[in-house]
Amino acid sequence: MPLEFQPSANIARMKESATLAVAAKARALKAAGLAIIDLGAGEPDFDTPAFIREAAVAAMNAGATRYTATEGILPLRDAIAADANRRLAHGAPITAAEVVVSSGSKQSLYNACVCCFGPGDEVLIPTPAWTSYYEMVELARAVSVPVFGEPANDLKVTADQLRAAATPRTKGLMLNSPSNPTGAVYTRDELAAILELAAELGWWVLADEIYLRIAYEGGAQSVLEVATARDNLIVINGVAKAYAMTGWRIGWTIAPLAVSKAMTAFQSHTTSNPAAVSQHAALAALARTEEADAVVGEMVRAFRARRDAVVAALAAFPSVRYVHPAGAFYVYINVAGFRGAADAGAAFAAAVLEEHQVAVVPGNAFLTPDWIRASYATTEAIAVDGITRIARCLTGG
Numbered sequence: 174m175p176l177e178f179q180p181s182a183n184i185a186r187m188k189e190s191a192t193l194a195v196a197a198k199a200r201a202l203k204a205a206g207l208a209i210i211d212l213g214a215g216e217p218d219f220d221t222p223a224f225i226r227e228a229a230v231a232a233m234n235a236g237a238t239r240y241t242a243t244e245g246i247l248p249l250r251d252a253i254a255a256d257a258n259r260r261l262a263h264g265a266p267i268t269a270a271e272v273v274v275s276s277g278s279k280q281s282l283y284n285a286c287v288c289c290f291g292p293g294d295e296v297l298i299p300t301p302a303w304t305s306y307y308e309m310v311e312l313a314r315a316v317s318v319p320v321f322g323e324p325a326n327d328l329k330v331t332a333d334q335l336r337a338a339a340t341p342r343t344k345g346l347m348l349n350s351p352s353n354p355t356g357a358v359y360t361r362d363e364l365a366a367i368l369e370l371a372a373e374l375g376w377w378v379l380a381d382e383i384y385l386r387i388a389y390e391g392g393a394q395s396v397l398e399v400a401t402a403r404d405n406l407i408v409i410n411g412v413a414k415a416y417a418m419t420g421w422r423i424g425w426t427i428a429p430l431a432v433s434k435a436m437t438a439f440q441s442h443t444t445s446n447p448a449a450v451s452q453h454a455a456l457a458a459l460a461r462t463e464e465a466d467a468v469v470g471e472m473v474r475a476f477r478a479r480r481d482a483v484v485a486a487l488a489a490f491p492s493v494r495y496v497h498p499a500g501a502f503y504v505y506i507n508v509a510g511f512r513g514a515a516d517a518g519a520a521f522a523a524a525v526l527e528e529h530q531v532a533v534v535p536g537n538a539f540l541t542p543d544w545i546r547a548s549y550a551t552t553e554a555i556a557v558d559g560i561t562r563i564a565r566c567l568t569g570g
């Protein structure tokens with residue numbers, strides 16, 4: 174008799190990534206010949222810079238085709254440590270031993286969740302947050318506890334809100350600045366207050382800094398620039414967004430030695446090392462700082478110009494409320510009350526796709542159904558056209 178698949182208890186509650194689902198739907202509509210304006214994408218529209226691609230080809234031809242150390246090649250871990258040390262404000266310099274390289278920062282985050290959290294542990298998630306945080310915490314059999322930010326504070330949470338949400342079972346929190354989905358950036362003082370609370374209450378802080386270099390108003394602060402100690406800090410970063418390297422799948426953690434060892438052991442049983450050739454590409458991105466700074470600077474300037482153009486387009490619709498987009502490449506727009514729907518974001522996303530051919534991500538993916546996320550990681554003209562259609566759909570114009 175054929176075996177009928179019953180999802181195991183591990184994944185019974187898991188939902189498919191809503192952001193990836195939107196991307197797949199937009200791709201399918203485009204493939205069917207429809208002129209879709211895709212503002213659903215969570216990835217830069219730039220190609221990986223040429224010097225990085227060339228370094229990968231050279232490494233591959235020089236034999237970088239075999240297994241590497243599970244935690245990643247030493248030159249890359251050295252380069253990651255050196256990069257982080259440029260921001261570090263307190264304590265001994267970060268060494269390669271504190272770095273574990275994984276197949277994307279998504280895997281780094283998952284490694285950290287599995288190793289630091291377990292059954293019964295509660296993990297605070299400033300919300301709205303990237304959809305996978307909730308699932309990863311639950312897959313680690315811990316409990317994700319959303320803590321909602323206020324619109325007046327650009328949907329960021331305060332240390333006081335986190336303290337109010339804490340219980341004796343709270344084991345840690347996720348931090349993401351600049352934020353996906355809102356584009357909000359935490360100030361130095363906001364980070365300092367949160368880090369102080371986490372240190373006081375003995376929480377792990379998982380700081381996802383994947384958008385750190387994509388910030389427009391004086392730059393975003395790393396927790397490494399603010400924290401006075403690192404013993405409860407796990408910093409997650411990767412090459413995907415800043416270096417336009419989403420497909421290469423390289424991310425990493427910087428964590429205390431014991432945590433790094435545990436994550437390496439866990440990774441050794443799941444995926445082993447990330448792709449050798451991708452590690453060499455990431456090494457070029459991290460170690461060749463002059464070339465990298467030039468191309469990253471150029472891409473960030475382009476994102477900034479699009480951000481400015483999108484904000485200017487929204488200014489023509491004063492009733493449209495959105496979070497001030499200070500970083501990343503998203504604008505988070507309030508659609509509460511849209512056509513009286515209970516899930517306004519989902520209703521709006523369906524309507525704007527069907528009636529205006531614009532793909533966006535409904536806010537329910539980020540536990541805030543009154544909102545939608547639009548990405549401006551596309552040309553300025555497309556971003557402005559898409560945002561204008563969104564505003565028209567919302568205001569009935």
Ligand SMILES: Cc1ncc(COP(=O)(O)O)c(C=O)c1O
Pocket residue numbers: 215276277278279280303349352353381383410411412413419422423424
């Ligand atoms: C907040 C956040 N963290 C992590 C990731 C995953 O990045 P990577 O491609 O390095 O796995 C994303 C990708 O969308 C993201 O938005």
